[in-house]
Amino acid sequence: MSERDAASDRSERHVVRFDGVSFGFGERPVLEDVSLTIDSGAFLGLVGPNGSGKTTLVELLLGLRRPDEGRVTLFGEPAHAFDDGERLGYVAQHATEAASRMPVTVREVVRMGRYPHRLVGRFSDADRRAIDEALDRVDVTDLADRRVGNLSGGQRQRVFIARALAAEADLLVLDEPTVGVDMESRERFYDLLHDLNEEGLTIVLIEHDIGVVTTHATEIACLNRQLYFHGDPETFVETDALADAYGGNQAPIHHSH
Template sequence: MRHDTDNRTTAHVTVDDLSFGYTASPVVRDVSLTVEEGEYVGIIGPNGSGKSTLLQLVLGLHEPDRGDVRLFGHPSRAFVERERVGYVAQDVTENTKEMPITVAEVVLMGRFPHAGFGRIKTTDRERTREALRTVGIEHLADRRITKLSGGQRQRAYIARALASEAELLVLDEPTVGVDAESVAAFFDLLDDLNDDGMTILLVEHDIGAVLEHTDRVICLNREVYFDGPPDEFVETDALERAYGTDLRRRSEASAL
């Protein structure tokens, strides 16, 4: 990594008393949380609960109505070392439908902040190949990004983050539209990346996957209903309170 360790903080994300709304009604309210280096954090909550908005605030895409958001100790709106954050959006599949470029070219984009004056070097191409190998799609390097499945496209964008030498991976509903077999492999990949030291902040609709794979669960519906280990979460009523229904009973009934 090229970043000066003197400028680092182990807190990759810091959110303090955050509130934001597109209208007079808040979408997120009084949210405080910290994501430390090496953590694997999953955010769950019902549709419209503010999960994606919270990620956008973390990334500095909105100005909070109240509170403070920081990336690596710096205000997120003014954070300039964007290569340190890899973002995979929920609509990445839609955004790539008309892109007439190859998988390798997409991943190589992650090297642009490091290239300097637009000059792509051998090192940049080596990093690109290494990233493709890490996510298991090196054999697809020359294929058009538009020809990949949804799961393969998500891997390509994670590879781009790896090529940029990102330290924080932020994912917003990355398994939407991905088949079940690919979803399982995708979460195995995230596990491996986290084991290798990648900090992950994930919004995911699959509660079971979050409970199985992450180290920490945040249950959100405008405000935080729970923030802690998955095994403690399942012993609380936070899920029912956040979703406004007894999901456990409904799930048990549907299994009968």
């Protein structure tokens, strides 16, 4: 394998890469010298206290902000210049609240995932199949003609996942996706994420429920301005990283499901 081919293989394996990244708002530092790689097929749980820089890190990953120092790459390209949008699915914080005011149906939301694929404004048979398969995969086919605003928070989250699946995304990024969602719907939602990751989808999840993260994620990054830990959940629960990041006694709790 040539050096160029080897570099291409590494860049594709590393879906996301942070190299010595620092960022601040004016004089207030938010991230300091963060280096982190997320490989294809990973399910990364991103944890840390409020104000620790988790959402900012995701915004840098998405190319919505540029680092003050260091470099962020997405699928081997500078994140701020990445334009292959169909490879990326994003569910923002409080997305279910915003969706409650959307005057569109479930199917119309999922169709949005196919916009980068369609030809000259027309949906092809392949587009329609992808939409139907995405609706079926997250079990919302029976809701396809209902207004998104009339759904529960858990149902709306499944619709956003379906949109990403319709887009054939390789990376799904979620920022506290179950805020305001009932416990039963949360459990089903995280079981769905687990299954999608098992099928090969790379996932980055910001979540305050440490038990959920240690149960479902394949790796954990613990952040509070600096990166305190990045590794597997089993090692994480045996370290002091959580207490160090939160500045007190914090013990991960495993859920029984």
